[in-house]
Amino acid sequence: MYSTFILSKSECLSCTNKTLKEIGTLQGVFGAEVDRINGKIEVSHTDEISRDKIASKLEEIGFVLEKNEIEPDEPSIWGCAL
Numbered sequence: 001m002y003s004t005f006i007l008s009k010s011e012c013l014s015c016t017n018k019t020l021k022e023i024g025t026l027q028g029v030f031g032a033e034v035d036r037i038n039g040k041i042e043v044s045h046t047d048e049i050s051r052d053k054i055a056s057k058l059e060e061i062g063f064v065l066e067k068n069e070i071e072p073d074e075p076s077i078w079g080c081a082l
Contacts, residue, residue: 002044003051005058006066022061026054 016034019041023032028049034041043054055065 001047002042003054004040004042005055005063007039007041007058007063008066019058019061019063023054023057026057029054 016036019034020032023029023041023043026045026049028046029043030046031044032041041058045054058065
């Protein structure tokens with residue numbers, strides 16, 4: 001599954017790499033992609049970790065999430081393949 005978070009700030013490429021590294025330390029996260037143009041981050045994860053824990057980690061890193069920061073989960077190709 002994956003979760004998309006709407007970010008209220010854009011970041012430089014160096015900060016993007018740091019963010020991806022930090023998100024990757026969470027148990028159950030196996031990928032993430034930052035869309036700097038649209039201000040979103042999409043995190044691929046198992047159901048072992050909740051969207052709330054991912055949002056907490058993003059806030060810990062320093063992101064301010066928009067009011068509706070979490071878009072509904074959508075199944076990934078990995079979830080369908082298993």
